[in-house]
Amino acid sequence: MIKALTFDLFGTILDLEKSTQGSIINIIKNNNSTVTPSQFWAFLRHRQRIEQYQDNILDLGHSGYLKTVKNAFKYTARKFNMEPNELELSLWDENWQNLIPFYEVLDALKLLSKKFKLIALSNGENKFLKHLAKNRIKFNFDNIISVEEVGAFKPYSGVYRKTSLIVNYPLSEIMMISANSFDTLGAKSCGMKAAYVNRYDLPYEECHEMLKPDLIINNFTELSNKLMKEGDSCAKRN
Numbered sequence: 001m002i003k004a005l006t007f008d009l010f011g012t013i014l015d016l017e018k019s020t021q022g023s024i025i026n027i028i029k030n031n032n033s034t035v036t037p038s039q040f041w042a043f044l045r046h047r048q049r050i051e052q053y054q055d056n057i058l059d060l061g062h063s064g065y066l067k068t069v070k071n072a073f074k075y076t077a078r079k080f081n082m083e084p085n086e087l088e089l090s091l092w093d094e095n096w097q098n099l100i101p102f103y104e105v106l107d108a109l110k111l112l113s114k115k116f117k118l119i120a121l122s123n124g125e126n127k128f129l130k131h132l133a134k135n136r137i138k139f140n141f142d143n144i145i146s147v148e149e150v151g152a153f154k155p156y157s158g159v160y161r162k163t164s165l166i167v168n169y170p171l172s173e174i175m176m177i178s179a180n181s182f183d184t185l186g187a188k189s190c191g192m193k194a195a196y197v198n199r200y201d202l203p204y205e206e207c208h209e210m211l212k213p214d215l216i217i218n219n220f221t222e223l224s225n226k227l228m229k230e231g232d233s234c235a236k237r238n
Helices: 016-030 037-057 065-079 086-097 105-112 126-137 157-167 181-190 220-237
Strands: 004-007 117-122 143-146 174-178 193-197 215-217
Touching: 016 037, 016 086, 037 065, 065 086, 105 126, 105 220, 117 126, 117 157, 126 143, 143 157, 157 174, 157 181, 174 181, 181 193, 193 220, 215 220
Parallel strands: 004 117, 004 174, 117 143, 174 193, 193 215
Antiparallel strands: none
């Protein structure tokens, strides 16, 4: 029976594309580039993951989430023949301090907190995560866990295993909630349950049947409806 939910923040709870659109449009206009904001963002998002995977594969440790997104911004700009100046980089940093949550998130978290322990589990730095939870998401999680605890980015297996020890629940009693398929895949490989929030209408990873998510939903409203209903059903059976 699931007792705790761990939540990815970036792209799952927080709308990264909408939040950073200002700085992307700014650099495109400043350089009279023909690339669209959506094209820029799509390339940047893939590049950011490469930055993180390189850290894990080369055993470089957790270089910092904000560093990887800034590196990805610089790389993407140069890919489209632009060189970001200090003002453009400063705006990028500012956007990341003011990330916007998806509209339905807060109501769903409040509902889910009635039945589950809710834990933020993110690739971000601990101080940054606390700022986002307090000032941007405006929700008091039962715990906030950064991958700094392990020194590697998700989906490194140690992140999920260490989380189990920190929150004092077996892996089998925790469900990972993420819109990033690599994250739910990593959680499943360690014995967690997983819910894939398919916000971006993307195909799931090709993987073994046992590594597929236990639940696929489109948003947090569907997530809370499904989990609260299942929780009620379990209570009635018991």
